[in-house]
Amino acid sequence: MAVEVERRLTARLEALNLRHFSGRLLRPHVRLSRRLSSSAGMADYRSWTIRISVPYHDIHGWEEEVEATLLHEMIHLWLHQIGRPGGHTPEFRALAEKLGAPRFAKRMPPRRERVYRCPSCGLEARYRRRVTLACRICCAKFNAGRFTRRFLLTPV
Numbered sequence: 001m002a003v004e005v006e007r008r009l010t011a012r013l014e015a016l017n018l019r020h021f022s023g024r025l026l027r028p029h030v031r032l033s034r035r036l037s038s039s040a041g042m043a044d045y046r047s048w049t050i051r052i053s054v055p056y057h058d059i060h061g062w063e064e065e066v067e068a069t070l071l072h073e074m075i076h077l078w079l080h081q082i083g084r085p086g087g088h089t090p091e092f093r094a095l096a097e098k099l100g101a102p103r104f105a106k107r108m109p110p111r112r113e114r115v116y117r118c119p120s121c122g123l124e125a126r127y128r129r130r131v132t133l134a135c136r137i138c139c140a141k142f143n144a145g146r147f148t149r150r151f152l153l154t155p156v
Contacts, residue, residue: 002032009052013070020071020099025078030070040105041069043076045086050074060106071101116153125153 009030017025029049036042036053040060043050050073057065075095080086088103096103113126118135120142125133131153138151 006030006032009066009070012067013050013074016067016071016074021074021078025074026081028074028077037111038108040065041073043073043080043086045077045080048077050077056105056108059108065106068102069105071099072096072103072105075099075101115156117156118151118153120151124156 009032010027013030014027017023017027026048028043029047031049031051032054033042033051034054036051037055039053040056041050041052050070052066052069057069075092076086079089079092079095084091086092093103095101111128113128114130116125116127116131116133117123118138120138121135123135123137133153134147134149135151135153139145139147142148143151
């Protein structure tokens, strides 16, 4: 199924290329990404690939957002192709406005935070990913600042 979606996205990209770049943008690969979770898409200059975030478009809608994401990432690639800086520069902003592309994607809902607690002092810490850390305060106070498993933070 992903191959079929990527094929349809590539066809949309080709239409956008003709409409906005007169077909001059070197055709990038289009790939779906389940790991890209904090943005709508990403342009990779080395592999000449546009990655489209599956989590983002599942939340905000494929029909509503994917063309805007493709166009946004195509502008990054176009600027790189013509030897200009590819970031969100004033030149990028001007071209995005001219072509009707968004400067930024819609916000993603905050990722789930994991709460950890020190078994000794009860200090709570929040992280967005799994961690293996010890309580810095207790290690400093009771173990001369060196790591010890005795103060390993545990998930709440």
